[in-house]
Amino acid sequence: MSRRFVSVWLRYWPTERRRADRIRAARPLSVPFALVAPVSGGVRISAVDPLAAAEGIQPGMTLADARALLPSLTVANADPTGDAKSLAAFVDWCGRYTPFTSGDGADGAILDITGCAHLFGGEEKLLDDLHIRLRRMGLTAGIAAADTPGAAWAWARYGKGMTLPEGKARDWLAPLPVAALRLPAETVERLQELGLRHIGDLYRLPRGPLAKRCGIHLLERLDRVLGSAPEPISPVRPAPEWRSRMAFPEPIGRAEDIAEATRRLLDQLCALLEKNARGIRQLALVLYRVDGTTQRRCIGTGRPSRDTRHLFRLFTEKLAQAEAGFGIEAISLEATATDRLSADQMGMTGQRTPEDTLAPLIDRLRNRLGDGGVYRIAPVASHIPERAVTIRPATDDLNSDGWIADQARPIRLLACPEPIDATAPTPDDPPVRFIWRRLDHRVRRADGPERIAPEWWRWDASRTFRDYYRLEDEDGRRFWVFRDSTRGPGTATAWYMHGLFA
């Protein structure tokens, strides 16, 4: 089966994408509209809408000329970044037809519909559906399906009708102008100087001299358009391994409906994965809205799962934030990452260990709070107090090594040691009183010192000799303080608060 591509050409994208804004701003759509941008030599028209185009306004004109031609013209400032951004959103929306979608230049999209058309009742129906939806969005579009992206591009812009049948590209493209090959302007000019106006003219010429005159680029384009060389397209997102989708005859908007659809899609997807012994690691729910935008909600799991109830629960948080807008016309559920999960791992033993129930809990916490929001700790063999603990992802399985409990350690450790104002009778004694966080503490008992030397194999800011003391004040509070003994004799001693006991 040969491959099929659909090219969508949004001829008036920069102006037409602003339709909703214009409606909101109560500007009549029946007035010619154009976008302007300042360039060297004055303000020029950068894009027009169909009405303005019909009146003879063309991109590149100065604003003054355009106004002279058509006094009723309304203008707004061009916004190329915004155009590109909303085109990307449009390309995402095209994902309702196929997972392989890609932006194509500044005003188009390319869809690889190989093997997708039957879902819509055939290619014709798919193209009709696309056409109707685009018209409803108020977009003037050229649409064409062909065997290669290049041929589809050419047919969408220069062809008649929407379908270029399989294997007919060579014949049907022959009468089209050479510009349909998507060549740089200078190459097109050069070809026209040579009297080569149509694509068909190129077929008859020997390839060697043609390449010499017009550049190897021309032949490459020709080969790609005709399908003798592959033209790679890079989809906006990596295509998911597994996917289930659902389209609605009428747009839906109620949260309950979205939840129900999600549940059904999950059942489908999990059944599919079960057959293939895969479990879900990452899942994306894509809502295709009527206004041509998409909403993507992603969840992740710590270990592969096919438990629909668990997965659905992960989505409930995300669904609450979903905005239906004017309605949702299709939903797809894509497993963007999966892992092996064979059937016998699922609930064969009646006994569930705490770790088994912990994994779903951690998934839920991580999906709401982010990966940094949930963690576990593990011991590290280091005498430096702040290095003795390392933070591990919550999904890690930890071994049960403990800390060496030869010395008393505080229950809470301050994130960074805080300087305290301590009074000690002699430099080598523990303090008798100190001020920490503006409170005066009189020391009743002290225990220490415990000398902690720096790790000689490291060279960084923590390279200090510290003498730790446990102090108890009159109220029974217990603190862990240290004296920075790195400095030589004669300098003032610096004391720090590092931890809290009791």
Next chain:
Amino acid sequence: MAKTGAADLAALKRAIRGIEQGGYGVCEATPISLDGNAIDAALPWGGLARAGLHDIACGEATGFGFHAGLLRRAAGETGLVLWCRHAGMERETGLPYGPGLSAFGLAATQFVFVRARKPADILWAMEEGLQAGSLAAVVGDGISPDFTATRRLQLAAEISSTPSFLLPPAATGSKTAPLSAALTRWRVQALPSVRDGLHMRWRVELKRCRGGAPKQWTVEWDEQTFCFRLAEILADRAAAG
């Protein structure tokens, strides 16, 4: 005949106790034994109720040890603890420190920490943890939730029989504590040590207890048995004098 009468009476008594002490579920689970002695006996459940929310108010550097001891009593050697921390309180109270906790017989593998900036997220995480049903304890650190939130936590704890401990920030813990649906409210203060080696002691005040009377003790931690015990009276006097 007399036998059934006795059984009926026992059932009735249990029902009444259930109503008094906050839901049937509260009495069903085996309680957390604190010292296996006087403190347990003073609590209406014969120990600390497992299916409940407990509010432990303590100032800076005064009650962390008591809290760690409670966790050890609730979780044992292997039980999992979900510790939900308020990220905004980190500078204030520091981070729970593994080596220090291990002195209370709690291993690093027993903890899962949650760190969130919004109290609503912490409460949500606590509730999720309580609903999971497989945890040995859930901790809410650095938040002082309102009555509705504590009620929710209490109900979740009752359903899953998972104890949860609240550690409100020091400032609110001292004076105007908000209304709370917690089963018990404690106030813990550190006491000066009497023996060498800075042995930890606390004055533990049971301020409110559903179905029980307020009481206070002087409590020590026994590092050999990982158990609380009452400090010796004599030692107490010596400290006072």
